[in-house]
Amino acid sequence: MTTARKTTTVFLTILCALLLTIVGLTQRWPAWTWPTLAVLLLVVPAAVFRVASLRRGSMPVSFEEQLTASPVERTDCHVGQVALPSLWADYDFLFSATVRWYLIESPGKAPLLNPAGLASEAVLNRARAITKNREPGQASLVQHELSGALSHMCPDSTGHLQAMAENINLTLLEQDQERLSRLAKVRKDKAVWEHQRKYEQSKRQYLGEDVLKDTGSAVVWWLAKNDEHVERTVADLALIAQLTSAANDSDIPERLQNLLSQQSEGLADPELLEESPTPAPHERTAVDHLAGFFDAVGFLEGDVRRAMVAKQISGIIKQQNRYETAESLLRRFDPPTTFTPDDGEQPNHETDDPDETSGPPLT
Template identity: 80%
Template sequence: MCGLLLTIVGLTQRWPMWTWPTMAVLLLVVPAATFRITSRRRGSIPVSFEEQLTAPPVERTECHVSRVALPSHWDDYNFVFSATVRWYLLESPGIDPVLNPAGLAVETVLNRARAVTERREPGRSSLVQHELSGVLSRMYPDPTGHLQAMAENVSLTLPEQDQERLDRLADVRKDKAVWEHQHKYEQSKRQYLGEDVLKDTGSAVVWWLAKNDEHVEKTVADLALLAQLTSAANDTDIPERLQNLVSQQPSERIATEFLEEGPAPAAQERTAADHLSGFFDAMGFTEGDDRRAMLAKQISDIITQQNRYETAEDLRRRFDPPATFTPNNREEPNPGDDDGR
């Protein structure tokens, strides 16, 4: 282009003939000198850059695996695995070609995922999913050495039916734990009452004194009741030193005065149920009060632990008898009625 411009200018201006050879030399020398100077400033191309330009591009492909069952730490509970598997081929030292690189890549990823899931419990699938995302996030060679593989977009779930079963099992375990704690509490309470509080009359007096804020007068007034309760709980007779206290109860005095009007009945040995009934009467728990049956049930449980089964059964029959029903829930016929109904 420069030579063409100079030729046009030379013809229009009628340059002399000696200028044309000079112009031709300048058109050859000036571009050559310019290219040489610019090449020195730029320097030679690095070898590594030339290798990158001439190296063949790395072939990297991918495939998607969906809903693959992976075992968990529990039998018959499997995770459901889905992911995008990526891989690229390596230069094989042998001469055998890789026939199915996708199969090798998927197998490598599944083996790595299975090594993790088979040691994890199925109830924490979301946590295991994040763990798998980290484990499968880098390229790792397959056992044959033909390629390296990794996984992206990892998804790990549990079948809906298995998740419902796990939820029910969790509820049962929680209920069982609560029941065991309640049972241990009841056992501890019965053991405390039977082996500590009601072990003897002295222990019961100390316990009652502490319960009544150290009111000595009230505790002394209740000595007879405590003696009866202790005797009933241990299925033993009231000690002789406390017999006078029991005989001085108001109910006993009234009964004695009533019996003195008639013939003296034959002496009859009082049972544990009789002593407990006197204790309930003194406490104000009249006949028909639900508290009598409740306390009798608790005391009979304590006596059962002492292997006094007959006494415990006697208390249950006395204070908590089984309910009886008449046929068709009809009333007894009144003999005074004319029609017998």
């Protein structure tokens, strides 16, 4: 039984004795009851002490056992805007947090005069080990990762204390964030441009190496485009032959020369043919073939579609290293625009890069 319990038991015994004495005097108890009451007041406390000692055991309670453990004293400090390295050079994170620590009592160690500095160093070393392997564009994600990694106490390298961090904030410099945004925009635009360039290259390759490879391939392609209308495809054989010859910089095959003659006779005015002298025959070039194709499909002089289609076909011919023919097509159907000196602008020279041609692709 502890000292507090013993004191309480004695106090209650005295209080009961006083109450019984007052009751006995007021009720005029007989004389033999007083010795009996005194014996009971002595025996009952002794019995209580005996029972308590038996339940406690024979082991004495020392004073040290009654002492409670001393509370652990924790302190904290704030670190703000500390530069931590990222995976990219010259792009540092800015780290801010509240550092908390408690000292470790170890015999034989010199007293620690600046625990805040040692605790801050321990937390920053733990944070640096994580941020140096993370990209700067993931600042918000890395902040949550640090909140979890630094949320528990860990000993420092000297063993004097254990430290942790809370209220962590991880940001970038405003200038670095703007640079990252511009870089992301450029990467997205480049991906779209490369996709468009590959798409146009694939279409030109498809037209040059598959559709317009020869007259037969062009006929099959034309037939599929016209919903298997055979009569229309037959009527357009001369046009297909001209387009194929212009794309491949070659003459129309002899077996198809009669189709071209029939088309020329059908389009010519008989009265004008009788009055005009017969022109001297000359070798037809790719320009002549393409001009005949434009006239046949209704792309007359001044129609912007003539220049658009000519650019597409010129790009196909350049891929076959026939630059002179490609330039002749551009000079004939898409000549460079000239400006007067009063305009204050330089002439617009057409580029030789087939990827920079404008207008709808030839399908």
